Amino acid sequence: MNDSSWGAPPAAGQAGYWGTSERGPVQGAAPAGPAYDAPEAPHTRPMPIVPDVPAYGGDQDDDRGAARLSGPLFSSRPPQSRSHDTPQARPFEAASQNPEPMPDAPPPAPQQKKSAGRDLGAAIGVGVGLGVVIVASLFVVKAVFVGVVAVAVVVGLWELTKRLEERKGINAPLVPIALGGAAMVVAGYVRGAEGAWVAMALTALAVLVWRMTEPPEGYLKDVTAGVFAAFYVPFLATFVAMMLTADDGPWRVLTFLLLTVVSDTGAYAVGWRFGKTKLAPRISPGKTREGLLGAVGFAMVAGALCMQFLIDDGSWWQGLLLGLAVAASATLGDLGESMIKRDLGIKDMGTLLPGHGGIMDRLDSLLPTAPVVWLLLVLFVGSG
Numbered sequence: 001m002n003d004s005s006w007g008a009p010p011a012a013g014q015a016g017y018w019g020t021s022e023r024g025p026v027q028g029a030a031p032a033g034p035a036y037d038a039p040e041a042p043h044t045r046p047m048p049i050v051p052d053v054p055a056y057g058g059d060q061d062d063d064r065g066a067a068r069l070s071g072p073l074f075s076s077r078p079p080q081s082r083s084h085d086t087p088q089a090r091p092f093e094a095a096s097q098n099p100e101p102m103p104d105a106p107p108p109a110p111q112q113k114k115s116a117g118r119d120l121g122a123a124i125g126v127g128v129g130l131g132v133v134i135v136a137s138l139f140v141v142k143a144v145f146v147g148v149v150a151v152a153v154v155v156g157l158w159e160l161t162k163r164l165e166e167r168k169g170i171n172a173p174l175v176p177i178a179l180g181g182a183a184m185v186v187a188g189y190v191r192g193a194e195g196a197w198v199a200m201a202l203t204a205l206a207v208l209v210w211r212m213t214e215p216p217e218g219y220l221k222d223v224t225a226g227v228f229a230a231f232y233v234p235f236l237a238t239f240v241a242m243m244l245t246a247d248d249g250p251w252r253v254l255t256f257l258l259l260t261v262v263s264d265t266g267a268y269a270v271g272w273r274f275g276k277t278k279l280a281p282r283i284s285p286g287k288t289r290e291g292l293l294g295a296v297g298f299a300m301v302a303g304a305l306c307m308q309f310l311i312d313d314g315s316w317w318q319g320l321l322l323g324l325a326v327a328a329s330a331t332l333g334d335l336g337e338s339m340i341k342r343d344l345g346i347k348d349m350g351t352l353l354p355g356h357g358g359i360m361d362r363l364d365s366l367l368p369t370a371p372v373v374w375l376l377l378v379l380f381v382g383s384g
Contacts, residue, residue: 126353130362134257138250145253146189146241150182153234155359157181159350160229167344171218172226176206181234188238189245196238203230232367233360239370243377247384248312255306256373259326260366263299267331270294284338292331299323299330311381318380322373329372330365337364 137145157178164170180203187195207226211219243252271291279287303323307314337360341347350358 123354130353135254138244138253142189142244142249145244146185149237149240150185152359152363153181153185153237154178155352156233156349156363157229159352159358159360160233161225163344163346163349164225164229167346169218170225171214171222172229173207173210173222176203176210177226177230177234179203180206180230181237184230184234184238185241189241192242192245196235196242199238200230200235203234233363236367236370237363239374240366243370243374246377248310251310251312252373252377255303255310255322255377256326256370257366258306259299259302259323259373260330260369262302263295263323263327263330264334264365266298267291267295267327270297280335283335283342287331287335292327295327295331296324299327307380311377313381315380318376322376322380325372325376326369329369333365333368336368337361 134145134148137148158174161172161174161177164172180199184196184199184203187199191198204227207223207230211223211226240253240256243249243256246252267287268291271286271288271294274294275288275290277289278285279289279292300320300323303319303321303326304316305319307319307322308316337349341349348357349360352358353362
């Protein structure tokens with residue numbers, strides 16, 4: 001490319017590539033050439049004047065309009081006069097430089113208090129009512145208390161098998177399990193551990209035979225669930241009936257119930273107030289290590305008092321060990337029930353007891369604790 005390609009200087013009276021005017025070259029003028037060299041045509045093309053009005057309109061958009069129109073490029077006045085502008089002469093620039101203060105941020109919401117997650121009034125009322133029925137039957141006629149245990153076992157079996165059917169499609173035979181479960185409790189009271197084991201074996205056999213009357217599909221899972229339910233609910237409950245056979249049987253059963261309830265209460269109270277470290281978040285997110293310590297402390301104190309004042313030939317140090325064992329077994333039983341409910345995708349096993357859930361939701365820590373208390377009491381003071 002040679003130098004002539006950039007164009008020669010325009011002749012007088014002609015508009016060059018950049019255009020001319022009285023004040024010098026103006027960018028944006030039409031290029032030189034025959035099509036643009038009419039003598040009567042103006043030498044420059046005026047820059048359109050943008051009016052100083054908001055571009056968006058409305059009070060909420062004033063700041064955006066001012067931002068778009070401020071600056072030398074959008075001013076319609078000569079550059080010499082811009083240095084003498086005042087805020088009154090440039091309302092939009094002043095608005096941009098001194099924006100109105102934003103309203104204060106809303107105050108933070110008050111922190112909500114911890115919630116118990118259940119209707120405590122209903123839970124306390126139901127708990128007191130159950131306690132009155134249990135204590136009355138326990139100290140009036142032993143056989144009535146055995147009947148209360150048998151009824152609780154049957155209702156618990158109904159809740160468990162119903163949830164298995166609804167959530168997993170498992171049809172555990174309820175009739176042989178319920179009849180065998182009630183028989184197990186009675187056999188444990190009448191014949192002791194030997195009678196309980198015989199009743200358990202016969203119940204398992206009845207489950208196998210009963211399920212044969214239906215199609216073979218799902219037979220294995222149904223009978224497995226049936227045998228598990230028979231062991232988990234009625235067989236473990238027979239140890240409560242066996243505790244009752246001792247001379248101080250009612251006081252042994254009362255000690256068992258008190259320690260389990262005190263352990264659960266201590267775990268709840270301490271965990272709700274001070275709980276921070278999760279105990280088993282994948283199983284039961286609400287349980288904490290601080291709550292476990294509360295359960296241990298409360299149960300050991302209650303165990304020492306119960307063994308010293310309620311159990312014949314008992315000692316306070318035995319009560320400390322008993323309380324520690326109860327806190328451990330009750331916590332494990334609660335976690336085991338939580339595993340079952342989490343696998344089934346439910347919160348409670350039932351709705352029979354307002355504020356508590358179902359019968360199984362109250363038996364979860366009692367069932368695995370019964371054989372532990374029975375065994376330790378036999379070791380400490382005998383079976384008599």
